[in-house]
Amino acid sequence: MATNDQLKALVQSHADGDDPQFYAVAMQVAAKAARAGQSKFAQDLRDLVDELRNRSQASSRVAAVVPVTQPRGELGSLLTVTYPDARLSDLVLSDGLKAQLRHVLLEQRQRDTLAKHGLSPARRMLLIGPPGTGKTSSARVLAGELGLPLFAIRLDTIITKFMGETAAKLRLVFDALVETRGVYLFDEVDALAGDRAAPNDVGEIRRVLNSFLQFLEEDTSESLIVAATNHPQLLDKALYRRFDTVMNFTLPSQDNVQAVIQNRLATFQTSNLSWSRIGPAAAGLSHAEIATAAENAAKRSVLAHRTRVLTDDLIAALVERQRSAGSLGQDV
Template sequence: MTTRQIFALLNSHIEGDEDQFLSVALQVAAQQAREGKPDDAEKLKRLVQKARDQRRLGAAAGGQTPIPMARPRAELQGLVESTYPKTTLASMVLADDVQNRLARVVRQQQERSTLRDYGQKPATHLLLVGPPGTGKTMTASALAGELRLPLFTVRLESLFSRYFGETASKMRVLFDQIAQTRGVYLLDEFDAIGARRGDPNDVGEIRRVLNSVLAFMEEPNSTDSLVVAATNHVEILDGALARRFDEVIEYVLPAPAAARAIIENRLSRFKLNARVWSGLAPALEGLSPGELVRAADSVAKDAIIDGTTKISADTLRSALHDRQTFKGKFRKNSDQ
């Protein structure tokens, strides 16, 4: 331990700040791992986990589990946003396969101490791929809500645009926070840094960042943070990077039955006659969950203003048609 770490431990003990005390202990564990002492690092991590489990059980007995406030490091202010979502997986309409795989990740995180007793580690790196609006970002929120962890949303495009030339060093600061502060970290638009090496449009800075990310994903995660990378363009990701994820989960546009479930869930406070769905399938086709939610919200707002609790088929069909028209124009403009 360094003198600085000893000071930090004593100060947190004096101030009664258990979260800071345990955070410093995890920093020491990470240092031990880097110095080639994995057994000592593992013992420290287990002790920290035991302390947190005991505190969680004690809080549960009182009826509430507190969540410590966590914020990005000062160097990342403006590039990383921290929130405490209350979303859960049960509030999402997901394909059975996706639902089951995410539930398995949550369970592994919750039982990580048991897994380590048998020489196993929980899944900590997820890659979510699929078209825009299919629920990738919301999934990160749901995972944070399920695990009662802060969600740190990293805007990679902003990181490049504001600090081009310093991006690799900023990424190192981010990696240090992931290792030291447990949370769910969403790396949105991951293709910004994960593009294939050797691409004709590649530049040295991006290649250095990609290499640093590859190295980071091989490092031990001392806090069991969950890193969730999301991309709409999996086809351009470097193969070496994709292989380092514990889970690669694909999101697709919802089938008619799933689309209907999304709308019904969104309009649960209103009366929807069964005849509303007759002949509505063409209007649902090709719309993402995000677009379906916006159509439902549009209808809901009109109903609230009109003081009615009923949703007509024509009203819903019109809202869906508007989303289809907008999507068609957007696609046409993007092709030009």
């Protein structure tokens, strides 16, 4: 049967008119009943929830998005939502990474075809690499290409010093995955999934990780889960098994450097730029740092009333980013 907290949540969500939260709690009650051996009651409750959802959602895709994009109560502090229009062609990545993204998109677009053969599309992605190399941009592209909302998980509000509270907040997020199909981004996931064998680890952190792994294991939604980290060495090894796609992001190649700059300076003349001088100046910088340098050089050109960006201005901007990155230990 339902716990006291679940009963209170049911009453509160009904009073708030928060149907998604009401259904999510009802499904929790059904799951608890199923684990307790009350399979008929659990199935009846699931069927009732499905019937109510179908009755209230004339246009399922649009109606499902609205409640979570304007979340009420605690869920509103755990998620931020955007509707990216980014496309794969906007990304400057290695051929291998682009191929991985294309394959994920293909499986998602053909998920009905896969389902006919008892197969599920890839939907759990672990993105690893230095800051500014395209991990968050890749999540935006997934959302933009699939026409889905991008939900960024605010780990600063999820993680508390009390494990029970953290697990409850995580449960709310995973309930939202079921209620509203979208791309859910867990950035800096090492804060949730640090190595349990670390010598300075504490019991509460291990229990938070165990809860996160359990929720990942039990999740059967159609949403995409994207976890990103700048520090893969901190991740617990068990986390890797929960993801069907692992993508390793690296600093841009010389060809990528030129592509990033040309993308950012698309409205300026760039035929005069000396790439043989620019390449070495950009070595070691991330995609984001190079884009910022190109923008700074462009602003200098605009203020000088020029239609083309000078090589010297671009190199000076890249050198400045090198100094900034160096002073911050590249953790930008």
